[in-house]
Each structure stands twice: as C-alpha cells, then as structure tokens.
Amino acid sequence: MITKLHQVIRSFLVDNSNEKSSEDIKRIPVNSGKNNQKQSQQLWLFSLPSIIISTLFVTGGIITLRQTGHLQFLELVAYDQMVRVVSSNGSDPRLLIVEVNEEDIKQQKKWPLTDEVIAKVLNQLQEHNPRLIALDIYRDIPHPPGTDTLTKALEQDNIVVVKQLPMGDEPGVTAPETVPKNRVGFSDLPIDPDNVVRRTFLYVESPSGKIKEYSFALQIVLNYLSDNYSSFQVNPDYLKLNSTKIIALNNTSGGYVLPPSEAMGWQILVKYRSKQIRQVISLTDVLTGNFDPNLIKDKIVLIGVTTPNEKDTFPTPYSATATENFEMAGVEIHGQIVSQLLGTVLQEEQTFWFWPEGVEWVWIGFWSLLGGVVVWRSQRLWILGGNVILVVAGLWGLCFLLFTQSGWIPLVPPLLGFLLSGTCVLAYKTVYQTYHDPLTGLANRRSLEQRLQQLNHQNISQQSELVAVLFIDVNRFKSINDGLGHQAGDYLLTAMSQRLQQQLNSRKHLGRVGGDEFAIWLKPVKDKQDVVSFAEKLQQVLSQPLSWQGQEIYPTVTVGISFEETGRNFHGPELLRYADIAMHKAKEFNCSRPQIFEAGMDTQAVQRWHLETDLRLGLEQKEFQLYYQPIISLTTGNIAGFEALVRWNSKTRGFVSPGDFIPVAEETGLIVPLGEWILTEACRQIRAWHERFPRNPALIMSVNLSGRQFSQPNLVKQIQTILDVAGIEGDRLKLEITESMIMNNVEEAISLLNRLKGLGLRLSIDDFGTGYSSLSYLHRFPVDTLKVDKSFVGRMEDGKDSHKYIQIVRTIISLGHNLDLDVIAEGIETEGQMNILESLRCKYGQGYLFSRPLSSENAEALLAEDNPI
Known part of the structure; x- marks a missing residue:
C-alpha cells in the first residue's frame, strides 16, 4: 500500500511540475575529494606569496639580529636551561677535590698558605697512592717556611700544577721552575658576556708555533693517560687524542656570536655533568688524617680554594636557579672539564657539535616558513593556539633531544622566526579575510562593493559606461546542508565558485557575498540582452548535477540583475543591493529566468524591512490574537x-x-x-x-x-x-x-x-x-x-x-x-x-x-x- 501511494503521488507531481526529470538532466559526476583538493590548492596559491614574503623578511631580519649578537643572551639562557635539565646528580668516581674553605683558612691563620702546609698536604696524599695530584693553587713565589720541602714534594711525577698566562698588560702567574713543563697547565676560564662560564681553553699556540701551552685540565688528562695514549695532535679545527677528535669552538658555534678575539685558541664548551661532580674533603681533613684512604687511591686529586672570598669562584649555568652558593669554584670547574675529557677519550662520549652557519640559516628559514603555514591553515583561534603550543613544544623538544646527544643548535632564532612569521601572516590573513571569503578565496561583499566603487572612480572623468551586476543565489542550500552535512554544503559552494570562475575571464569580477550567494559585475555592457543570455547560461551551467560521496546533488540557482551607468551618481553598494532585490523578486515569483531590477522593487524591500520592525513592535505591544x-x-x-x-x-x-x-x-x-x-x-x-x-x-x-x-x-x-x-x-x-x-x-x-x-x-x-x-x-x-x-x-x-x-x-x-x-x-x-x-x-x-x-x-x-x- 505504501509503495502504491508513493508511486501515485510521485508520478502525479512529476507530471505536473515545471522541473525536468533526472533523466533529462545531463549528469556531470564530480569527485568531491579531488574538487576539495583543487579548491584547497587554489587557496594555498593565494596565500603562498604572503607566506614566502613573510618567511624571507623575518628570516633575513632574524639572521641579521643573530649575526649582530642581539639574540646571544636569549640563546645562552636557553642553553643554561637545557644544561640544568640534562645534568645528572652522580659524581665522577675518578675525582676527589681537596678544598680550601673558609674554615681551613681561619685555622691556618695565614693566607696565602705557607709552602710547608702545601707540602704536608701533598705528602699526606702521596702516602695513599693517588693516580694524580693537581695543585690548583698558584705558587709563583715562595711562601716560607717550608719552601725546600715543597720543592721536593713537587718533584713527584704524578703532580700537575697550575699557572696563569699573561693577559694584556698583566704578566700572568708562573709555576715553580722545578716542575717540568709537561706537568704545568694554564688556568683560563673565559667568561661570557653575561658573566657565566660555559667554555674553556684547552690549548693555545703562538702564530709562529714556537710557544705551545696546554690548559691545566688538559695536562691533567694527558698525564692521567700517559700509559694509554700514543699521540696528541693539533689541527686548526680540532684537537686529537689518539683517534678521538675534540672539536674546537668558533665564534658562531651554537648560539654564540663572539668577537673573533674571544674565540682564539682551541676552546670547547664545558659539558657540565652535575653540579656536584666530585667527592670533597677539606684541607683540615687531610692535615689531620681524618679521611678514608680509599677516597684517594688511584684517584685524580684536585687541590683548590672554594671560598668565594678569594675570588676564585664563577657563575655557571646552575647559577640562575640558585639562591645561595650560586657560584662554582675554579677547582670544581676544572674537575668538570677533566671528567668531560676523560669521558670523551675513554668512554667515547661525544663532545659538543654544531651546525655550519649555512645550515643554521636554513633551519631558521624552515621554522619561519612553518609559522606562516600553521597560522594560515588554522581556521579557528583555539586551533591556532593549540598548533602554536604544539609547534613551540616540538621545537624545544627537538633542540633538547639533540642537546642530550651533545648537539647545540639554535633555539631562540627559529622560535622567533616561527612566531614573527606567524604574526605577519596572521596580520595579512586578518586583512585578507576582511575582504575575502575564507572558503572559496573569492572577494566578499565588502571587497566587491569597494571594487565597484573604484571602478566608478577610474571612469569618473571618462565617458560613462553601463555596468551590470548579477546576484546568484543557490536554491535549497539549507536543505542540502542539513540533509548531507556541512561538508557537502561547503563542497557545493566551492564547486559553484569553480564553475563561475570558468565562465569569467578574471576572478576580480566574482565574489561570494553571502552564505549561499555569489555576485558578478560586468563592464562595459553594450546590450542588456547579452547579460540576460549570459545569466541564463550560468543557470544552466550551475544546475548541472554534482556527485558527493555517492549522492547526487541537483543544484538550482536564482539570478537577479541590475544595471547602472558609471558617473557621479553611481553607487556600487546600491547596484549590488538592487541585484539582490531582483533575485529575491525572482524567488517570490518562483521564476526560473533571471529577473532584472525595476524601479519600485526596492520600495518593496523597504516595505518588508518596515514589516519586520512593526512585527517586533506588535509582539511587544501584544497586538496578536488567536x-x-x-x-x-x-x-x-x-x-x-x-x-x-x-x-x-x-x-x-x-x-x-x-x-x-x-x-x-x-x-x-x-x-x-x-x-x-x-x-x-x-x-x-x-x-x-x-x-x-x-x-x-x-x-x-x-x-x-x-x-x-x-x-x-x-x-x-x-x-x-x-x-x-x-x-x-x-x-x-x-x-x-x-x-x-x-x-x-x-x-x-x-x-x-x-x-x-x-x-x-x-x-x-x-x-x-x-x-x-x-x-x-x-x-x-x-x-x-x-x-x-x-x-x-x-x-x-x-x-x-x-x-x-x-x-x-x-x-x-x-x-x-x-x-x-x-x-x-x-x-x-x-x-x-x-x-x-x-x-x-x-x-x-x-x-x-x-x-x-x-x-x-x-x-x-x-x-x-x-x-x-
């Protein structure tokens, strides 16, 4: 029974309708995925110039800032943060530090310490078979009593002493003359512009090659490895111990932008292993024998001052989060360097590596480009915020991951590139979307009205020309949107915009001026009938069926047309409004042909607006009855x-x-x-x-x-x-x-x-x-x-x-x-x-x-x- 009724009603309604049956309509199935992809590609082409321009502009600006050193401070802050996160809490079992603290100096009642005290400490340590003793206390002049005793103590071949190289007008501090050169190393910890120690000298050489100086830490390592290494080589870019290469810093390594004079010699980054890398006993403990002898046996024992009062302490990457004792003693930093070098040679641990400058520029450019792409592709504010957070976290995570593998690559420049490029594209996108439809990329109503008005300004001094505006509305769009979903509705609109563009010579003549409405302006118009014929052709083209995920869509459109001549009385928005009114008049008459605006139609539109106003007032004043x-x-x-x-x-x-x-x-x-x-x-x-x-x-x-x-x-x-x-x-x-x-x-x-x-x-x-x-x-x-x-x-x-x-x-x-x-x-x-x-x-x-x-x-x-x- 149901089937019979369906057939009766359907056959009757079809027989009496003015619409063609589906068999009479030329089918043009369209692959929705390909069309959406094509539309997306078109919008991408429109956005690409702005993204490329912003990328080049931002990348160039950031590289300039970086090369002038303006980003170095931020990059060093990021470096310190990663050092603190990566560092472990374990100490190096090969090291022991004998510290001279404030209490030790008070007990000795004399500073500098006498040669006798130093000698006694050395002899006490030697009794327990240390592998090496490193004296990180300057001894350029005698401090009697006990000078001869100290000279004799320093004759032991497992002792390395420190000296200071001349700096400018300062003569430096020499080591005792009786100590062989291969057991003397200079102490020179360069301080970065923000007053933090992150790098160290390992080796310096005079331009003639006659003077060759080894750092205190390097001499310690060379003496420690005396039975295990066969060669030490110096190359312009690295030092080589056996087969181990230790890459030297240059003035633009990682996040550095240093004057060339600051990058002289063979420097490396200090690879801080831990804030407490060593076991510690005090000078008094050694003098009184109050220590475990196993702490000394086969160890590298460094002797140095740890009290801040003697100005031998320095800020390190750990200092930023410390509230007290935020500086590290020079002897402890030397311990960090010794541990790093031993790990590099004996455990094949990596030293820090860096990208070439050109690669870093490409890196910055990539993130600048990504910033523009992310902003353009993010259609909603919350999506944009989420994407920015994800990308920034990803950049930090990637840089941190490489840092754990001893790679220091720029973090701040690419981050700024991403944010600044995104900001530029966002500004452009805001302006773009003010005048363009985000779905189709066409001009919106505001933009189309401006173009019409500019069209008149261009011809204000010339002979007037007839301009036509076609206002096109997609019929039953809400039914399609609700019945098949919003994606189908979006697909229908993009397909309509593509078909319209195929019928026009230029995109600038076309705009999407409403949810399901398009407008076209034509100029100059010679014959109004030609415009009507063109509108009828558009109706035929736009009414060809579409295929959406296996569903057939049979769109129809209603067209309104308005004409006006350019001149002083020409007003673009009014011309667009008249075409809109004509379109609604065609809908009201259920007319399948384009409707031309005629005088008086706008009066009806005004009347409808007044009716809406009176209707609201009628509801407020209770003018209705049942x-x-x-x-x-x-x-x-x-x-x-x-x-x-x-x-x-x-x-x-x-x-x-x-x-x-x-x-x-x-x-x-x-x-x-x-x-x-x-x-x-x-x-x-x-x-x-x-x-x-x-x-x-x-x-x-x-x-x-x-x-x-x-x-x-x-x-x-x-x-x-x-x-x-x-x-x-x-x-x-x-x-x-x-x-x-x-x-x-x-x-x-x-x-x-x-x-x-x-x-x-x-x-x-x-x-x-x-x-x-x-x-x-x-x-x-x-x-x-x-x-x-x-x-x-x-x-x-x-x-x-x-x-x-x-x-x-x-x-x-x-x-x-x-x-x-x-x-x-x-x-x-x-x-x-x-x-x-x-x-x-x-x-x-x-x-x-x-x-x-x-x-x-x-x-x-x-x-x-x-x-x-």
Missing part, C-alpha cells in the same frame, strides 16, 4: 476540536494577512516567541472551554508548530511548562507538523516526536502529500493524525484531473486507516467535496463550508448551541 476554526466530525456533525490560527491587527497597519507576516517571522526567528505565545494562549483557551462545556470526548486544540520551533533544543521542556501553567492534560493539545520539518533529519525528528509523545500530546502531520515523501518512515512516526492538504481536496470536483486528486485523497485516507490514524481533510468549501469525503470514509473535516476561523467569543457561542452545524 482565531479558532472548528474541526467537524463528518459522521456526527459535531465539533471535535479547533485549530488555533494567529491573526495580527496592527495599530499602524490594521489587519495583516498571515501570508504576509508569517514568512517574515520565520525568516527573522520571531516565530519562536510568537509560537510560544500561541501555545500558551491556546492551552489557556481550551482549559476554559473544558470547564464551561464538559463533554465526552473532550475537545482537542490543534496548534501549528513552525520549523524554527521544532528545532529549538528546549521545546519539550517549554511545552511541559505551558501545560503545567494551563493546568491541562497533554492529550488535549495536538501539534501539527509538516512533512518537510520531519524529513530534514529523520532520526532526530523521531526522537523528538517520541519525547513530545511522552508528554501525552497528540501529533498530526499537516499538509500530507505536498512535502518530502515520508512514506517509508511513516510507520515509525508516533503520530495520531494525517491532514489531507486543501490543494488535493479543492480539486476533487472540477477539472479534467479531478479523478486523480480523488485517487490521491482515497489513498491517503486508506493509508491512515491502515495505520490506525485519524484523517482530517482541510479546505472543505462545498457540499460536493464533503459528500466525496464521506464516501471515502474520511472521519473529520474543516473548512469554510462549516465555519471560517472565529474569535474566541464567536467560537464559544458556537459551542453553546445545541446543534453547532
């Missing part, structure tokens, strides 16, 4: 209920037809508060009539529900509140819903209908047979009534097709009975129509034959009569 049309039982002739119909008696306009103000209310959303008032008033009225005219069965009040109301998320709660306030049961109220409202989203509609049914309401499908074909879902809808549309009822008596309409009505009534639904026929105006409906066993009817809509007073009088008909 009229009630009886619904009659065709078997008994009694009133079974009423349909509540809203009427507007405006204080300024007088009576306004529902056909005039309901569409405006729907379009503006005012139908929502108006519909709530209608429900409230109808429920109040039916309760009053129940109390005055108790009867069995009770009267039912039918109320039309608009599409806007049906989509309100709080509809069920709102109706429950209205029923509670009115004090009536839900089955006294019947909601009338059109097919199209249900079929927009069937599953959600069924869920909502079930929730409404849960309130006890009665539900009716209004205008059945005129909207979407809901036959395949009808058995799932929890409805009570089908209403036969008056367009079918009114054509059952006259005309050559009356038998077809009788057949349609018969099928709807039979379908309703088979599904246990009541059937109400609308629009009954003659006895003949009523007789036909009675013969078809239609149970209820309403129409002018029985009564026009009545005021509440007249409806109440009708109810009071013993025989209402």
